Amino acid sequence: MEPFLWLLFSAGGVLSALLIPAMLFLFGVAFPLGWVSPPGHAHLSAVLGHPVTRVVLLGLCVLALFHWAHRFRYALSDGLQLKHLDRAINLFCYGGALAGSAVAGYLLLAAW
Amino acid sequence: MADRITLRVTRYRPESDTEPAAREYEIPLRKEWSVLDGLNHIKDHLDGTLSYRWSCRMGVCGSCGMTVDGEPKLTCATFLSDHAPGPVRVEPLSNFPVVRDLVVDIGDFMRKLPRVKPWLIRSEQEAPAEGEYPQLPAERAEYEQFSMCINCMLCYAACPVYALDQEFLGPAAIALAQRYNLDSRDRGASERMDVLSEAEGIWACTFVGECSAVCPKDVDPAGSIQRYKFTAAMESLKTLLLPRGMR
Numbered sequence: 001m002e003p004f005l006w007l008l009f010s011a012g013g014v015l016s017a018l019l020i021p022a023m024l025f026l027f028g029v030a031f032p033l034g035w036v037s038p039p040g041h042a043h044l045s046a047v048l049g050h051p052v053t054r055v056v057l058l059g060l061c062v063l064a065l066f067h068w069a070h071r072f073r074y075a076l077s078d079g080l081q082l083k084h085l086d087r088a089i090n091l092f093c094y095g096g097a098l099a100g101s102a103v104a105g106y107l108l109l110a111a112w
Numbered sequence: 113m114a115d116r117i118t119l120r121v122t123r124y125r126p127e128s129d130t131e132p133a134a135r136e137y138e139i140p141l142r143k144e145w146s147v148l149d150g151l152n153h154i155k156d157h158l159d160g161t162l163s164y165r166w167s168c169r170m171g172v173c174g175s176c177g178m179t180v181d182g183e184p185k186l187t188c189a190t191f192l193s194d195h196a197p198g199p200v201r202v203e204p205l206s207n208f209p210v211v212r213d214l215v216v217d218i219g220d221f222m223r224k225l226p227r228v229k230p231w232l233i234r235s236e237q238e239a240p241a242e243g244e245y246p247q248l249p250a251e252r253a254e255y256e257q258f259s260m261c262i263n264c265m266l267c268y269a270a271c272p273v274y275a276l277d278q279e280f281l282g283p284a285a286i287a288l289a290q291r292y293n294l295d296s297r298d299r300g301a302s303e304r305m306d307v308l309s310e311a312e313g314i315w316a317c318t319f320v321g322e323c324s325a326v327c328p329k330d331v332d333p334a335g336s337i338q339r340y341k342f343t344a345a346m347e348s349l350k351t352l353l354l355p356r357g358m359r
Contacts, residue, residue, distance in 0.1 A: 004348065007349070010342070078273065
């Protein structure tokens, strides 16, 4: 099981580190300051409405959540030395990531 | 620069002490003196009962690893003047049982090392091609940094995962396995995989990276472990997804 959890963790780390800062830079700095001309509302809405964008965003959310789960599991089990509570920690972390993924799936795909 | 410095050395004699205690020695401070030179001065002139390991005093033998001012260091490569004005704390390496004074028992590592088969593995029947296995410089470069390991145990002393769980195979053993896995002459990667991929092998590592930070030979055990995690994860994926014949 560990190799697959690590692959999710690893993929989530790479994607989050690449995509999230780029988005924060664009929407948080570059567009508001007018460094790059921002897309119009209709354009943005069309991009976000496209099924491919939603699947990509869902992938990002799911992988980022599993990245968090794996990291937080070790923060609790090694960092706070709660190894004896491993079962509960695993349930909380990976269960949390699964639940978060379901919510992200619902918001991005079903409830659009 | 002052001409004297104090070494606060941890002493532990199991036949008379119940627990380790620090003892201070004042020694000359010379620009070219390493911590090991300071310990040798104590042994030769101040207290002949002090026990510690050393041999080559030039960063090759890997036997003089100790904790200097809280950091795992080769004492032959750590200069007293960099720790002036002192006092300089000299303690045994962390995470190992202390045998006496600054001498630790590295038996745990010595038992783990052969499990990863750190030698070139070829089929018994195979005759060496023209007497030798040729290798290109680029192929040698693949594993060269891992071959620099001198088994000094600084990485084990620095590893917080090993501190918590002594079952962990550990940085040097995994880096040495990779030294052979990445060697173009070796055919033993599959034989090493079981030991490396178990829960107490690579998967126990959480990539803190202290092993690589303290390595006196610039080996990157942390990098080798992460690299092997990817190899092992891909193997697991193949096992899961591909039919037996295609793996």
